[in-house]
Amino acid sequence: MKDFPYTEKKDTRSGFGAGLHQLGQTNPNVVALCADLIGSLKMDAFVKDFPERFFQVGIAEANMMGLAAGLTIGGKIPFTGTFANFSTGRVYDQIRQSIAYSGKNVKICASHAGVTLGEDGATHQILEDVGMMKMLPHMCVINPCDFNQTKAATLAIADYEGPVYLRFGRPVVPNFTPADQKFEIGKAVMLNEGTDVSIFATGHLVWKAILAGHLLADKGINAEIINIHTIKPLDEEAVLTSVRKTRCVVTAEEHQMNGGLGDSIAQLLARVEPLPLEMVAVNDSFGESGTPDELMEKYGLNEQAIVAAVEKVMARRK
Amino acid sequence: MSVSPSPAAATPTRSVAELKQIASQVRRDIVRMVHAVNSGHPGGSLGCTDLLVALYFKVMKHHPEPFDMNGIGQDMFFLSNGHISPVFYSVLARSGYFPVSELATFRKLNSRLQGHPATHEHLPGVRVASGSLGQGLSVAIGAAQAKKLNNDDRRVFVLMGDGELEEGQVWEAAMYAPHHKVDNLIAVVDRNGQQIDGPTDKIGGLGDLRAKFEAFGWQVLEADGNQFETLLPALDEALSLLGQGKPVMLLMDTQMGYGVDFMMGSHKWHGVAPNDEQLEKALQQLIVEEKSDY
Known part of the structure; x- marks a missing residue:
């Protein structure tokens, strides 16, 4: 059995935040939207450095999904950020009609998935999100394993044309995959x-x-x-x-x-x-x-x- | 006077008389389309015909061919109440987005003209699917914000039904647009006062829409949406209010079924097709000087 040494534990959501910030520097079409959870989604750096490309939507996730669909019309690549629960079940019809069926290039980025959200309890611990998203025709569903892989996945989905559900979480976990990995969508x-x-x-x-x-x-x-x-x-x-x-x-x-x-x-x-x-x-x-x-x-x-x-x-x- | 598709679809100098002729032809299309498949939504389609004709044949700067999904440098229209697809399809075809003959495929298998508008079959002129109500305002706001990011000074229009305003997402969007100063957007509500189960004031309690949207921070106009003589000045005024930090809302009073006397003003024609006899009766009322039925 191979060893997988690591030097630190980090949260996957911070990998998303780091990837999004890098995209801000490298891809002028990337825009970000958040439903009142900037800190939880680790979007602070993007918000600070690219305020003109950030949209604070408030606690209105249905509107956020529609806005994201609209922003693609004009060539933008919107990344939406909220908890996995509010990224899927709360807005399923908006995703289905305005994003998936309409073939819009929206990246639905979902933190705090699963029971590792912890003390907030079952209202927030969604365990059905992958199922809902994978049932939508042509929706790409990605669940990376650590900080480095989540960052790499965030960068990769910006270059992929079509709707993506990117799932990550709250706790710190061993960061053991290579920092310089190339993330290949659909490749085990x-x-x-x-x-x-x-x-x-x-x-x-x-x-x-x-x-x-x-x-x-x-x-x-x-x-x-x-x-x-x-x-x-x-x-x-x-x-x-x-x-x-x-x-x-x-x-x-x-x-x-x-x-x-x-x-x-x-x-x-x-x-x-x-x-x-x-x-x-x-x-x-x-x-x-x-x-x-x-x-x-x-x-x-x-x-x-x-x-x-x-x-x-x-x-x-x- | 011809109402055939024209490459120069939107002509600012087009007269009211010409627009009325186009509107009559579009109404003929609508009743023939829903009759042919014995399904679809004629009531709201007839009521909103004048608005869509005004936008596509006079007001908007747009390029039907080749169709550009991103609409860079063009005005854009979004239909949120997607069930009135017959009027949308007729106006798109007659302004040059696709062949008028394709209207004959409406709601049939393997058609690009789905029951509700979709991008899935790549029908030119449609930029997002609609049908599940309440989503179009959000999409239009997003598209308007993309225009601002692109330094594109053209405008975005969106049409909603009044019954549709019972959807909560509309009010999320209504709160967002003024807060974010989306002032390149004109939203129109088709205030026909009818929804499937009856009059809107009995079903949903929409109340004072002007006061509600003003309280949300919109600039609000009202106009008769079935008379070009009032509709065109209202659209001009709406355009003049853009760029002042607020979105514009046009509350447009229409009659469901306008143009066909036995369909007018009743929710019963929301989603029912005319039979053969009713079709003939309707067509006799929709007079055009130079008929160009598909």
Whole structure:
């Protein structure tokens, strides 16, 4: 099992803020909108240095999505910023009609996704956002794993023509991917080659999968670990190549089982390569208040849960 | 006098008599389109015909061909109440965005003329999908702000229904535009007083719209939207108020179904197509000197 050294822990939302600020310097068409959460989204630097390209919308997310659609008409590349909950469920029809169906080049940037939002509780801890967004035709859905990758993803989506949902979070997590990485939309990242099981993880669960990989190695299990930062379009070739080698699969994500990464991979396997699969995800439940670590443990989203899922799926393998 | 598509669609010198002829032809298109597929929304389409004819054939500077989605250097119009697509399609076709013959495909399979306007099939002249109500004002404001960023001094127009104002997003947008000094925008409300379930004052309680929009920081005008003699001066005045730090709202009184006597003023013709006999009766009332039905 490879080591993934890191020197600091950082929040993925700060990776977004850093990427957005860099885009302000490099791409004059990039504009940003925020619904009264500049600090939470780490958009301060962009607001300070590019005030003429920043639009404070106030607590009016439906209007924000429509404004963003309109700003594309004239060649702008709008990045909207608010919590994941208010970026999706609250404004689903606005995204569906004015952005997705209309094919507008809007980047919906969503922080505080999942239970790691913590103490604010279930009203804000959306676990259904990936499902809602991936169901929209031609919507690209990305959930990077750490600061560096979120920054790289933010830069990459500015050069992609079409609507994107970029999901990130609040807590600090190990920043272990390369600072100079090239982010390829729709391309899975091989982290550890293995032969016994394929673990496909996204977002904050990527680091948990690495921790699980070490625990599994101690048990003599050689896990293949792949970071699926782009849930849609899914890198089907990478998934199928891996599962044809390992013959069993675990998926891991901070999201409902329904509609998440596991659901996408299960669909692919059922159509093309039926193999045993276990999902590490929230099982038809809302979250609650607590610290991020407490919640990840209670809702079965940590390395121990991944190890248990691996042992279960390997026992099912024929 | 011809009302065929013209490459120079908007002609500032066009007379009221000419506009009336174009409006009659557009109304003929509307009733024929909805009759042909036995579906669609004739009432609001007939009521807003004069506004769209005034904008596309006299007021707006726009280039139908080739269509530029970004509309750089052009005035732009957004239809928020997308169900009145028949009038939008007829006016777009007759001002040169696509062949008039294509109106025959309205609401049919594989058509670019969807039941509600869409960009998905790349119909020239449409810049955003609409139909789910309440979204167009936000989009128009965004497009107006993009014009400012581009140092483009042309204007943005948006039309909403009055029933549509019951959607909350409209008021989010109504608060935003004056706060951000979006003063290159003219919003028009089709105040026909009707919605699907009956009169708007019985259903939604819109109240005093002038007072409401003024309180939100808009410059508000009112006009009869079915008489060019009042509508054109109102649009001129609206244009003259731009660039003063505030958006402009035109509350336009219309009659649903205007131009066809048995459709006028009743919500019953919101979303119902005429039968064969009603179509003939309607066409007899919509007189043009030189008919150019598709």
